[in-house]
Amino acid sequence: MTHFNINRRHFLKGATASLVLSTLGAHAIEFLHPPKAYRVGLIGAGWYGKSDLFRLIQVAPVEVIALADPDRNMLTEAAATVAARQKSGKTPRTYNDYRKMLAENELDIVLIGSPDHWHALQAIDAMKAGAHVYVQKPISVDVLEGEAMVAAARKYKRVVQVGTQRKSTPHLIDAKKNVVDAGLLGKVSHVEMCCYYHMRANGNPPVQAVPEYFDYDMWTGPAPLRPFDGMPHTRWWRTFKEYGNGIMGDMCIHMFDTVRWMLQLGWPERISSTGGIYVQKEGKSNIADTQTAVFEYPDLNAVWQHRTWGTPADPQYPWAFRIYGEKGTLLGSTMQYDFIPQGKGEKIHRDVVYEKEKYPEDEKEPRIELNAAPATRLHMVNFLEAIATNGRPVADIEEGHISTASCILANLSMETGRPLSYDPARRIVKNDKEATALLKRAYRAPWKHPSEA
Template sequence: MPISAINRRDFLKGATAALALTALGAHGMSLDPQAKPLRVGLIGAGWYGKSDLFRLMQVAPVEVVALCDVDENMLRGAADIVNQRQKQRKKPRLYSDYRKMLNDNKFDIVLIGTPDHWHALPMIAAVKAGAHVYVQKPISVDVLEGEAMLAAARKYNRVVQVGTQRRSTPHLIEAKKNIVDAGLLGKVAHVEMYCYYHMRSTANPPEQPVPAFLNYDMWTGPAPMRPYDGLPHRRWRNFMQYSNGIVGDMCIHMFDAARWMLGLGWPKSVSSTGGIYVQKEGSANTSDTQTALFEYDGLNCVWQHRTWGTPANPDYPWGLTIYGEKGTLHASPMQYDFIPVGDGEKIHRDAVFEKEKYPEDLAEKDIELHAAPATRLHMKDFLAAIEKGSRPVADIEEGHISTASCILANLSMVLGGRPLVYDPAKREIVGDPEANALLARPYRQPWVHPDVAKV
């Protein structure tokens, strides 16, 4: 007799937990608890910077040597938490300038959790200083920044892991292995990716004085200087000056997951349309409605986001759907569902949580509990790559492809929706001088845009 839907869910829940543990064992470092701790630094001590650091501290013996942030209050708060969590009870050195931090200390690993416009320069500086790097996604705000970051990682032979942790999400690892790789989908010819979160601000706050504890000039760095209208932490995602919008924030995760699951490289062409169609009242300048098309031979990956209205599927407000001739796979950070064509058996899987193993997660402010196991596994994969001298699952090149493709979508939207064909060997958009002029954003002086030939 077939297993009932309820029993199958219980069975698969246990199977996923076992798979997660197996994956952790298979991809983790064989670290000796008595070994000398890895010397770690964090640049960007805000929400996700701290989250990444704490996940690393949970899976490896580390000494957090230094923290860097331009907000003195945030920096001191992060230092207090690190001091409590460090076994040595040693307080890290504090910096407001990443260049001085890298100059004063020798690091094995540097984590970069800054806003997007501050990823490229610190990452390149860190690998030049001899550190392996874990950098958040998207890796860059323009395509040529990403090219320079990739070139630097290869030139200095450093491992660089990108925070696209869907590649290390336990239930998605299972979906790739048991659904996609096992052939249950059959021929795949269409992928839909989407986000319907109401995550875009409609506020329009007035200009105000910059508080003494924030170095706003350094926070802005190479980006254009906006009038200060309140603390920019997490609000920066609403502005294209500092980010790649919702495509760069949310699409990159799902597009990267689709590429990983299906073994896809650079798309043949990228096009996009959209804009601010509904939420016109606020100061945010990211699109509230956008569709992007990433084309491959015999396969299209389509992205859509709306920051208004309702999701197409309430169970999947952010995720991807892979359509095959034999079935359909819905996947998100929270779950997956396989629906076969015909009378076959449906398969459901929920996200893995590790609350019992890591009870400290429950007391951590703003933690994404469902993402913590994925980030821990991502860190273990990063550490294993350092130990073996190999490429991690979210290597900088993979992060660059996913990031640059999303940037190309935004460029296409600005250029009226025309398809853009990027040649990574020549680092140019084929036959489109107007688009090529947008591959590198102008930097605010005195900051200098990284050059592939000079990293």
């Protein structure tokens, strides 16, 4: 296994220094010096795939060897950008089919930034090829895909980090350490989570010819082949159940995963959900514009709500969580946190950490989420530490599976109209054959569901 040394002095300059050391430990950045840098491949060369890759380049001496994407124009642009960003200046090889990329290159790390319906197959194939994997959330579009991904990670002894980087967000690490773990909340018996962003793409574009530079069949892969009605990039694909799990799979997973991490929660005992398309009925979008879900634990309910219309309940926390304890309340988001004590205690407020001076290139990067960049860098450091020590990263695949599957089960509860209790040992929904049958989606031929392998 290739190990390497991150420049300790360079990395520890900045606001995240103490958090890196206190959370990951000083050993986290004391890697052995390698004979060569990790060889990296990226599957899915769009906006967020590149964003993850650039954060990795910023914290580690890696060499990006290859990129795969079914959009030839996007692939060409990404290769040129990567060449300009990586130290060697070399242009990565490019591939239309990720399987050929894996077959022709010995890769140490594979980053997966493709749409959700591809995550399971690509992650498992990368593990089989010998690579450690950084996969974007949600890890899967059905529950049994997630089970197969966990099994593959353990079988092939690969480190898999999930892109739920709230666990590596500096101000939220501070909240966990200095509010939750310090006992300032007391007994916690209720959690509220929400997203009120108007992020549900909706419209009625006409069916049209597929551009010659775009392999639509490869992009679709195991998902149903919808009539082509424009490039699916960015938000358009997310508006369809064929490729993901709506706002639940996109946004709830972040907040639910964060709450589980902070409160050390595992699988919910029962999940229920209601919702549907209540307001935005005019377009093709088939994901819910309004939804409420309840994740039940002993003496604790975690409640999610999203609306893609109207105003947020609290404009300061439009995508957020609230943890209610007997001694106080913790409000958290990607931008800040506030602890409000019961009675006369001291309030605590912390803002997001930016690293613009340390990484001035961030401000020149198109569409970058500046507030998320430090978190993703720290997430990459944690990923690399796990590889170097044969350990488990903070967002290990099993934790990503629990958070992902719980959100999928909420959608299935909404679909079936009843609460669901999942048994991960038997991989069934308890006392519900109909819901159990929905744990696995049908794949489009010739692709095979990983649970059948």
